[in-house]
Amino acid sequence: MKYIISFLIFIFLSSILLPIASNAESSPHRETVRGQIVEMKEDTPGLQRMEIRIEQGEFRGETVTVEHSLSGNQAHDFYFNESDRVLVWIESENGSISRALVRELARDHYLTYLGIFFALSIILIGGLKGIKTVISLAFTIFLILQVLIPLILGGLPPVFITIVIASIITVVSVLLISGFNRKSTAAILGTIGGVILAGLLATVMTRLTRLTGFSGEEAQMLMYVPNANFDFQGLLLAGMIIGAIGAVLDVGVSIASAVDELKRSNPAMTARQLIKSGMNLGRDIMGTMANTLILAYTGASMSLLLVLNAHNVSFNRVINMEAIATELIRIMAGSIGLIYAIPLTAVIAGLLYKNADSEKLQKEADKPSLWKRLTRKTS
Known part of the structure; x- marks a missing residue:
């Protein structure tokens, strides 16, 4: 009888712990990285399909195809162009990209240039x-x-x-x-x-x-x-x-x-x-x-x-x-x-x-x- 009880306990614990371990191993990893649009495959009023080269993170150098849906509302839509630098949200699982979305146009490099010009202008005019x-x-x-x-x-x-x-x-x-x-x-x-x-x-x-x-x-x-x-x-x-x-x-x-x-x-x-x-x-x-x-x-x-x-x-x-x-x-x-x-x-x-x-x-x-x-x- 005790063997039967032990076997049932083993089955019960396995049914709980194995899915948890499986989920832990296969849980998706999400991150936002930089990328650049290398090719605009489709550009219609309702959809942009683009090829993006990842420039940061684990998948640096790889390309991924991303679909960017458009609603026709200017307040919510943003139209990307080929060669634009963008921020890409990536979901990866088992070492490969399972899903990708375009988050934003990367603007920080332009803002950096403006900030440097601002600081240099202050120093140029104000000296010490x-x-x-x-x-x-x-x-x-x-x-x-x-x-x-x-x-x-x-x-x-x-x-x-x-x-x-x-x-x-x-x-x-x-x-x-x-x-x-x-x-x-x-x-x-x-x-x-x-x-x-x-x-x-x-x-x-x-x-x-x-x-x-x-x-x-x-x-x-x-x-x-x-x-x-x-x-x-x-x-x-x-x-x-x-x-x-x-x-x-x-x-x-x-x-x-x-x-x-x-x-x-x-x-x-x-x-x-x-x-x-x-x-x-x-x-x-x-x-x-x-x-x-x-x-x-x-x-x-x-x-x-x-x-x-x-x-x-x-x-x-x-x-x-x-x-x-x-x-x-x-x-x-x-x-x-x-x-x-x-x-x-x-x-x-x-x-x-x-x-x-x-x-x-x-x-x-x-x-x-x-x-x-x-x-x-x-x-």
Whole structure:
């Protein structure tokens, strides 16, 4: 009897474990690789059949025939041409390709060329400061992609962590280019103050207008991210803060630099005179910088504005739409933060330079910047 029971147990376990082992051995492998269209075998309004040479991964050098279906809808269709570089999704099993799909046109090499030209242009025009600017930009991108985004995905409050990252970006950018001195201190404090004000104002207005943060398709897609619980209002506010920091930083640095130059050229200037001069400069640049924010956000919403205008949607309805209200709050909160960064920076700079004489300013100017200190340590 015990042999029969053992045999039945063996059969039962085999029926469970053997399929699992078989599936493990034959489970398909999926990856996205680069390729190039070497021949367009069929090109009709409903179908493109193409021969693609794989240029990456396990099947590099092999060719595969891919069918690309077209629906006739320009919003969803993309027509490929012979010799195009593409991204190919491959499913392989037992060392051979079982299925392949064209994902996207490969655009990254063109973007790389543009990025290199952008960096070279900054260095060509800016010289040493251009090199510092490129390093500052690289640091900013690193913080956003490798620190800010993972922390938000990890569940930290988006608004708080964004203000912290924005402050770090401000401090490092200014110190890297200008070194630690009165000018840098005034620019940093004025910028952080303006950004915090913009964030507070955006928070209040978002709560009053009861914005949900779901006006964009990207935010709706985040709802389906597994094992994540996002604060969508917080994400909306974080985006507003990041969008405003560049313009506010520009204003803060410009005013602090102007006050520094005025004090150097006329050491007898009082704090009141320095503040007044800083305010005068701020009024000159306020209009252009506010326009910069307005035009940037308007450009991003151009398609939406065209749709609303084409369908003759009433102003009363447009102004109350969440997507429009979101952009208006984004524009006005950033602009107001920029506006109040002007008197804040001017007052701080005026007080810091109040008792500074020409010798102290020269000593500060002779101090090596953060860039020079870092290069000395590495050399």
